Amino acid sequence: MNPIELSSQLRKPTGEAGKEIGKALNESNRGLYELAFEMMSLQKDDRVLEIGFGSGMHFPEYFRLQPRLTVTGIDFSKDMCEEAKAHNAELIASNKLSLHCEETSALPFSDNRFDLAVALNVIYFLDPPGVHLKEIHRVLKPGGMLLIGYRPRHTVEHLPFTKQNFILYEPDELKVLLSKNGLEATKEITRSHEKTSVDGVEVTVTDACLLVKKG
Template sequence: MEPKELSEQLKRPTGEAGLEVAKALNESNQGLYDLAFEMLDLKPNQNILEIGFGNGRHFSQYLEIEADLKLTGVDYSAYMCEEAKARNATLIDAGKLTIHCSETSSLPFKENEFDLITAINVIYFLDPPEPHLQEIRRVLKPGGSFLIGYRPRQSIEHLEFTRHNFLLYETDELIDLIISTGFSVSAQQTNNYEKKAQGGTTFEVSDAVLTAHKKN
């Protein structure tokens, strides 16, 4: 797959190629999800929204930590929404999970609805970011948490597909953006490791997570 096409599929998976990309993301993003889950403080009865859930593989991971949660997912790829519904049919039938196909810049929820909002490897595709972040803030409860998983610019800018459709951030730039849209940043954590590319060469990857809170 050409870099531009891959970038478009990463942004909005579509068709059979999108389903394959989503499967590959499950593996490549697992470390980032694991780091994010380490930083979560899940409590019973929380109302949680995940933005950009891909094929929905990770919804069950929330419930493995805390069984008494209400989960909602939003993704603007119709293919991913249908794949996630099929994959998580048991959770949906049990009333544990609701899936919505929607743009992040116009979320179909009332104000102050969610205790926690997560977005893993999504921030690059919010362009321009401010309308999306303002909408996320609108549906988050006062004092609620917004967890952002991402890879800093220096970690992935050498990958050719990131030259298309990606807005890349270093940590300080992302913190400034989050603060400017009405959040405070309470925690950050980074995990660095080596990964092998096609052809056998290795490169360093940084998984990073920020935890922000909606200011009252």
């Protein structure tokens, strides 16, 4: 797969190639998810929204941290929605998890609904970002939190597949963007490690998680 095709698949995994990308992302994003789950402070009966959940293999981890949650996922890839539904049939049947195949530019949820929104390796694809961030702000409860996982520009801009479809950010740029949309940074953690990227190259990456609060 050439860099342009890979970039397109990372944005929206589609077809059999997209399913393979989804599997590769489960491994590639493992460190970022581990960091994100460390940062979460989940309370019983919290309502959690995850944006861009991919194949959804990680959903059970939410309930290991806090069994009494309601988790909602939204992803605009039909194929990833189908994969995630197959992987999480039991959670869906028990009404702990619901999955929606929709765009984040017009979230199908009422105002002030969620305690926490989670978006890991998604911020690059929100274009224009303000439209999507305003929607996330709308559905968060007053004082609700958004947890963004991403890789800063300087750590990934050399990778060929980031040249298309990606809007990359440095930490200060991202904080300014979020502040303009009513979301103020409260905590940030970064962690660097060696990994194999989705195109099979050994790289050193920096995982960053930023926790922001609805003002």
